[in-house]
Amino acid sequence: MRILSILTLALIITAPACAQEDLPKAQADxxxxxxxxxxxxxxxxxxxxxxxxxxxxxxxxRAYVIQLMKGQGLDVRIDSAGNxxxxxxxxxxxxxxxxxxxxxxxxxxxxxxxGDVGVxxxxxxxxxxxxxxxxxxxxxxxxxxxxxxxGLVGSLAMTGHFKPGALSVVNASGLSIAEGIDAIGGxxxxxxxxxxxxxxxxxxxEVHIEQGGILDEEGLExxxxxxxxxxxxxxxxIEGFANHAGTTPMNKRRDAMLAAARLTVAINEVATGxxxxxxxxxxxxxxxxxxxxxxxxxxxxxxxxRDLDKDKMNRTFAxxxxxxxxxxxASDTAITFDYVDVASVPTPTDPRMRAIIAKAAENAGLTYxxxxxxAGHDAQDMATITPTGMIFVPSRxxxxxxxxxxxxxxxxxxxxxxxxxxxxxxxxxxx
Amino acid sequence: MRILSILTLALIITAPACAQEDLPKAQADxxxxxxxxxxxxxxxxxxxxxxxxxxxxxxxxRAYVIQLMKGQGLDVRIDSAGNxxxxxxxxxxxxxxxxxxxxxxxxxxxxxxxGDVGVxxxxxxxxxxxxxxxxxxxxxxxxxxxxxxxGLVGSLAMTGHFKPGALSVVNASGLSIAEGIDAIGGxxxxxxxxxxxxxxxxxxxEVHIEQGGILDEEGLExxxxxxxxxxxxxxxxIEGFANHAGTTPMNKRRDAMLAAARLTVAINEVATGxxxxxxxxxxxxxxxxxxxxxxxxxxxxxxxxRDLDKDKMNRTFAxxxxxxxxxxxASDTAITFDYVDVASVPTPTDPRMRAIIAKAAENAGLTYxxxxxxAGHDAQDMATITPTGMIFVPSRxxxxxxxxxxxxxxxxxxxxxxxxxxxxxxxxxxx
Numbered sequence: 001m002r003i004l005s006i007l008t009l010a011l012i013i014t015a016p017a018c019a020q021e022d023l024p025k026a027q028a029d030x031x032x033x034x035x036x037x038x039x040x041x042x043x044x045x046x047x048x049x050x051x052x053x054x055x056x057x058x059x060x061x062r063a064y065v066i067q068l069m070k071g072q073g074l075d076v077r078i079d080s081a082g083n084x085x086x087x088x089x090x091x092x093x094x095x096x097x098x099x100x101x102x103x104x105x106x107x108x109x110x111x112x113x114x115g116d117v118g119v120x121x122x123x124x125x126x127x128x129x130x131x132x133x134x135x136x137x138x139x140x141x142x143x144x145x146x147x148x149x150x151g152l153v154g155s156l157a158m159t160g161h162f163k164p165g166a167l168s169v170v171n172a173s174g175l176s177i178a179e180g181i182d183a184i185g186g187x188x189x190x191x192x193x194x195x196x197x198x199x200x201x202x203x204x205x206e207v208h209i210e211q212g213g214i215l216d217e218e219g220l221e222x223x224x225x226x227x228x229x230x231x232x233x234x235x236x237x238i239e240g241f242a243n244h245a246g247t248t249p250m251n252k253r254r255d256a257m258l259a260a261a262r263l264t265v266a267i268n269e270v271a272t273g274x275x276x277x278x279x280x281x282x283x284x285x286x287x288x289x290x291x292x293x294x295x296x297x298x299x300x301x302x303x304x305x306r307d308l309d310k311d312k313m314n315r316t317f318a319x320x321x322x323x324x325x326x327x328x329x330a331s332d333t334a335i336t337f338d339y340v341d342v343a344s345v346p347t348p349t350d351p352r353m354r355a356i357i358a359k360a361a362e363n364a365g366l367t368y369x370x371x372x373x374x375a376g377h378d379a380q381d382m383a384t385i386t387p388t389g390m391i392f393v394p395s396r397x398x399x400x401x402x403x404x405x406x407x408x409x410x411x412x413x414x415x416x417x418x419x420x421x422x423x424x425x426x427x428x429x430x431x
Numbered sequence: 432m433r434i435l436s437i438l439t440l441a442l443i444i445t446a447p448a449c450a451q452e453d454l455p456k457a458q459a460d461x462x463x464x465x466x467x468x469x470x471x472x473x474x475x476x477x478x479x480x481x482x483x484x485x486x487x488x489x490x491x492x493r494a495y496v497i498q499l500m501k502g503q504g505l506d507v508r509i510d511s512a513g514n515x516x517x518x519x520x521x522x523x524x525x526x527x528x529x530x531x532x533x534x535x536x537x538x539x540x541x542x543x544x545x546g547d548v549g550v551x552x553x554x555x556x557x558x559x560x561x562x563x564x565x566x567x568x569x570x571x572x573x574x575x576x577x578x579x580x581x582g583l584v585g586s587l588a589m590t591g592h593f594k595p596g597a598l599s600v601v602n603a604s605g606l607s608i609a610e611g612i613d614a615i616g617g618x619x620x621x622x623x624x625x626x627x628x629x630x631x632x633x634x635x636x637e638v639h640i641e642q643g644g645i646l647d648e649e650g651l652e653x654x655x656x657x658x659x660x661x662x663x664x665x666x667x668x669i670e671g672f673a674n675h676a677g678t679t680p681m682n683k684r685r686d687a688m689l690a691a692a693r694l695t696v697a698i699n700e701v702a703t704g705x706x707x708x709x710x711x712x713x714x715x716x717x718x719x720x721x722x723x724x725x726x727x728x729x730x731x732x733x734x735x736x737r738d739l740d741k742d743k744m745n746r747t748f749a750x751x752x753x754x755x756x757x758x759x760x761a762s763d764t765a766i767t768f769d770y771v772d773v774a775s776v777p778t779p780t781d782p783r784m785r786a787i788i789a790k791a792a793e794n795a796g797l798t799y800x801x802x803x804x805x806a807g808h809d810a811q812d813m814a815t816i817t818p819t820g821m822i823f824v825p826s827r828x829x830x831x832x833x834x835x836x837x838x839x840x841x842x843x844x845x846x847x848x849x850x851x852x853x854x855x856x857x858x859x860x861x862x
Contacts, residue, residue, distance in 0.1 A: 212678030229677060233723055244831060245712035246660060246737050246805030247643030250703045252829075257713050261695035268689050272681045281676035282688050283723045285716055292664055292714045292733035292771075302723035306677050340723075374677030398683070400675060 023424075024132055026124045026416035028409035034120050035412070038064055038104065039112040048403025049112060053105040053147035054173040054180030061104045062184060065119060065144050072126045074142060081157030081194035082146030082186035088126060090139040090427075098136070098426055099386075100125070100205040100419060101143035103154070103378060108172045110149070111405025113209045117393060117412050119144050121207040124416035125423060136427040138202050145378045146184060153177060155378035157194045159385050164191070196385065203353065203426050204382035207391045207415040209407050211375045213398025221414045222361040222368035223392030224354050228380040229306040229372050230346035232313055232339070236324075238263065240333040242289060242297025253295055257287050259331040260299040266323035267303060270316060277372060278307040278316050303337070308346045308372045347380040352431045353389030353422075360421035366414050375400075387431055391418050454855075455563055456795075457555045457847035459840035465551050466843070469495055469535065470543040479834025480543060484536040484578035485604040485611030492535045493615060496550060496575050503557045505573060512588030512625035513577030513617035519557060521570040521858075529567070529857055530817075531556070531636040531850060532574035534585070534809060539603045541580070542836025544640045548824060548843050550575045552638040555847035556854060567858040569633055576809045577615060584608060586809035588625045590816050595622070627816065634784065634857050635813035638822045638846040640838050642806045644829025652845050653792040653799035654823030655785050659811040660737040660803050661777035663744055663770070667755075669694065671764040673720060673728025684726055688718050690762040691730040697754035698734060701747060708803060709738040709747050734768070739777045739803045778811040783862045784820030784853075791852035797845050806831075818862055822849050 041064065042049040042057025051057040065084060069076045074086030087097065102118025122142045129136070145154035150171045156162035167178040167188055178188040186194075210216070215223050240256035264282045271280035281304045287296040303320070307313045321337065328335040354370065361368040371392065373379075379390045393415040396406040472495065473480040473488025482488040496515060500507045505517030518528065533549020553573040560567070576585035581602045587593035598609040598619055609619040617625070641647070646654050671687035695713045702711035712735045718727040734751070738744045752768065759766040785801065792799040802823065804810075810821045824846040827837040 210678065211675055212680070213683055214680065217683075231677070231724075243829065244642055244806060245710065245714055245735055246662070246807075247641065247831070248710070248805070248829060249643070249645070249708060250699070250710055252644055252648075255699075255712075257716065258695060258699050261692040261713075264689060264692035265696060268681070268686075277680060279676065279679070279681055281686075281723070281726055282692075283676055283718065283725050283727060284721050285688065285718050287714065287716050290715050292712070292735045293662075294714050295712055296714060304676055304723045374679070375675055376677075398674065398679060400678070 023420060024128050026128060026413035026420070028413035030127070031120050031124050031412045031416065032409035034068065034123070035112055035116055038116055042106065044109065044403070046109070046403035048405070049106050049110055050108055051104065051106040051110065052108055052172040053150050054171065054175045054183050058105050059184060062144065065104060068123050069142060072123065072130060074126065078185040079194040080187045080190040081154050082181045082184040083154040083158060083194065084144040086142040088140040090137050091135050092137040095138040096200055096202045097139040097141040098202045098423055099141040099143055100423065101145070102206050102208055103145040103148035105147055105149050107149045107401045109403065110401055111403050113395065113405045113407045114211070114400050115148055117209050117407055117415060118207040121412060121416040121419050125420040128420050136424070138427050140423065146186065147177065147180065148378055150177070152376065152378055152381055155381035157191050158196050159381045160195045161381060161384065162191060198385045201386040203431065204379065204386050204388045205391065205419060205422055206377060206379040207393065207419050208377055209395040209400060209405065210392040211395055211398065211400040214371060215369070215392060215394035216396055216398060218369070220369050220394070221366040221411065222418055223371045224357045224361065224368055225349055225373050225390030225392055226354065226370050227308045227346055227348035227372055228377055229308050229374050230310055230313055230344055232305045232317065232343045234303045234337040234339055236263070236301050236303050237336050237338065238299045238333050240297050240331070243295045245293045245295050248295060254332045255295050256299040256333055257296040259327055259333040259335065260285065260301055262327045262331070263324055263335065266327065267320050270319045270323060274316065276307065276312055278305065278312050279374065280305045280316060280320065306374055308348065310346055344376065344380070347383045349383060349389050350387035353387055356425045357389050357391055357418060357422050360418045360425060363421050364414070364417040366418065389422060391415055391422070454851060455559050457559060457844035457851070459844035461558070462551050462555050462843045462847065463840035465499065465554070466543055466547055469547055473537065475540065475834070477540070477834035479836070480537050480541055481539055482535065482537040482541065483539055483603040484581050485602065485606045485614050489536050489604070490615060493575065496535060499554050500573060503554065503561060505557065509616040510589070510625040511618045511621040512585050513612045513615040514585040514589060514625060515575040517573040519571040521567050523568040526569040527631055527633045528570040528572040529633045529854055530572040530574055531854065532576070533637050533639055534576040534579035536578055536580050538580045538832045540834065542831065542833050544826065544836045544838045545642070545831050546579055546639070548640055548838055548846060549638040552843060552847040552850050556851040559851050567855070569858050571854065577617065578608065578611065579809055581608070583807065583809055583812055586812035588622050589627050590812045591626045592812060592815065593622060629816045632817040634862065635810065635817050635819045636822065636850060636853055637808060637810040638824065638850050639808055640826040640831060640836065641823040642826055642829065642831040645802060646800070646823060646825035647827055647829060649800070651800050651825070652797040652842065653849055654802045655788045655792065655799055656780055656804050656821030656823055657785060657801050658739045658777055658779035658803055659808055660739050660805050661741055661744055661775055663736045663748065663774045665734045665768040665770055667694070667732050667734050668767050668769065669730045669764050671728050671762070674726045676724045676726050679726060685763045686726050687730040687764055688727040690758055690764040690766065691716065691732055693758045693762070694755055694766065697758065698751050701750045701754060705747065707738065707743055709736065709743050710805065711736045711747060711751070737805055739779065741777055775807065775811070778814045780814060780820050781818035784818055787856045788820050788822055788849060788853050791849045791856060794852050795845070795848040797849065820853060822846055822853070
């Protein structure tokens with residue numbers, strides 16, 4: 001395969017560089033057939049996949065990706081964190097690689113597009129370059145990150161932010177992260193070797209399904225991601241007084257459930273009452289003692305706030321706290337907010353990358369919109385070390401992490417077209 | 432003991448009947464020392480009791496009650512449902528017994544007053560009659576019902592309403608109801624033998640702690656119970672659409688949690704917005720999938736409505752349903768109410784008994800108030816076969832089913848004084 005790679009290189013060096021408008025278009029059929037092939041690995045009865053990182057299905061899906069990369073003449077390696085990196089050489093040895101890709105592991109009961117589309121778009125871009133006989137100045141690194149769904153493990157290791165304490169966490173594969181990294185060809189004892197320094201990369205680009213319904217609903221083809229939102233998370237405890245639901249008159253109750261309900265309504269009012277795209281969610285709730293015939297004395301519920309702007313997040317929380325104080329006073333309960341330290345700060349994408357992606361979409365004749373990513377991605381880690389851009393394609397009804405995920409072949413091809421044009425713009429014009 | 436009983440009887444037949452104002456007063460010290468003795472059986476580290484029906488502690492507590500009854504000269508038997516019945520003979524063989532009592536089993540982690548006070552007040556009334564040398568015309572039956580906390584087993588059996596399907600239910604004692612009944616001296620294969628027909632009883636009277644905070648808060652000594660409230664219970668399901676809490680804008684959510692919160696607030700507004708003492712409670716809630724980062728697609732919560740008036744209960748529910756329809760429409764969710772068939776209908780006490788109890792409280796120089804019982808009691812079963820009255824004494828802060836239950840010795844004695852005067856009024860004046 002190494003020989004083939006050099007051979008391919010020799011052939012394409014002789015080809016002239018194309019202007020962007022002359023570039024071949026991504027082949028929707030080819031991308032769809034690869035997505036279908038990949039979806040065989042871990043396929044479940046619902047038509048989705050159980051391809052949890054480190055599982056046999058994950059190992060088989062990764063083998064398929066490696067096989068495709070090698071077929072394209074890429075020089076493939078697995079780093080110590082289990083990330084698959086396929087390199088296409090550039091013409092200027094002094095330049096550092098442009099990296100692009102996503103992941104192929106899934107959540108339990110996942111679908112066939114989250115992550116997969118980004119890897120297949122990266123491979124499609126390589127095919128298009130190969131077919132057009134284009135050699136870029138920069139080396140190109142196609143990456144398929146390891147264990148994205150289990151906590152961005154591969155990209156955290158690559159950027160030096162992986163916390164070794166997490167190595168013992170066991171996921172649905174039955175393996176710990178340490179065992180899993182070793183099972184997919186990495187080496188958890190040498191995670192530092194996976195680290196890539198800022199000076200070793202030119203840029204990072206990720207194509208991903210939107211996971212929201214905005215593009216789908218508004219009939220837009222491309223989302224130019226402004227950044228990955230920050231997440232703050234609290235456990236909110238409402239302390240009232242548990243009492244008999246039959247013998248305690250309504251006006252003598254200190255009902256933690258009622259106060260929690262008022263707070264949930266207030267959280268929604270605060271989040272929707274301010275300008276902007278901030279979101280606030282109560283996703284989990286537990287009432288104690290939790291019997292139909294007992295007024296709850298204690299309710300614990302989650303509060304999650306996300307936005308691209310940390311100040312906006314802080315203001316949203318402050319407004320919620322103020323409402324909580326009023327509710328606690330009126331209902332004779334105590335409301336406390338305990339910050340859960342698994343939060344993440346907002347990560348803007350590189351403004352130059354956004355402009356390049358928007359222009360690439362225009363050049364490809366596609367409609368687009370600037371938008372935040374409400375979900376976390378490997379790109380948020382990569383943004384800490386290199387100029388990073390993200391390209392969204394529509395996901396039907398915004399569904400993700402579900403067998404019902406669907407992105408059309410043409411929508412995937414649109415993503416690959418924008419990716420290819422973005423790569424070439426970075427390669428030829430710089431940032 | 433039988434000899435002693437006849438001897439006592441012989442002595443008191445010669446004594447004149449007292450006018451109510453001349454009656455001796457209940458001895459608070461004696462009642463308190465008996466409560467303390469009883470609380471040894473099943474005592475737990477919190478100062479309360481674990482005296483769950485059929486447990487060793489329950490068996491020991493019952494033995495103590497039987498010993499007290501025998502010491503008073505009562506003719507003691509255990510019926511096939513495990514109810515302990517101690518009879519004091521009357522002077523008129525044609526009259527049917529007046530029955531009074533309560534229960535001594537507790538919930539797990541229970542206190543020292545719920546049920547116990549009613550049994551000790553009944554025994555105190557017997558002591559007072561013995562000491563005053565009064566023989567009633569009617570026989571008197573002191574009853575300690577079996578397994579009240581586990582579903583009114585003893586009184587349901589006595590009134591012919593026990594459903595044999597429940598015999599296999601296992602409680603915290605580790606025994607099924609069938610095994611438990613046999614363990615305490617009953618015979619689950621002959622439950623019908625425990626049945627008492629309407630023509631076999633004159634009346635039933637139960638003294639009990641209030642289990643609400645009304646008497647305690649208002650400084651009243653006696654509650655004249657108007658009836659035991661009915662209970663209706665629904666599982667309420669709110670169906671929205673589970674979605675990513677980061678990628679789904681606030682205005683595109685179908686948030687089942689938010690709709691559940693609005694409904695919980697509306698339930699409170701309906702229950703407090705109508706005249707009357709109806710109560711409505713959301714005690715249990717489950718959100719699915721129940722993660723901080725997922726908008727709940729489904730919430731199931733309980734709704735319980737109680738009142739003395741079934742019409743009022745129906746109107747309360749209808750108003751809640753109307754609010755639910757509005758909320759479902761506004762939030763693009765579906766809200767359904769599934770009736771849970773463990774409900775009970777309101778059970779009024781006998782109006783004549785209420786008047787007699789109120790007069791008895793006046794004669795004893797005690798303050799009183801008419802009030803519903805929000806909790807269930809053996810009296811609600813007995814009311815289906817015989818004129819029934821209930822006498823409440825204050826419970827500090829309305830606490831029950833807790834080691835923190837407390838009723839003062841004098842409050843217990845007040846209950847015994849009213850009980851004795853009620854028994855004598857029924858005995859001498861009829862209903």
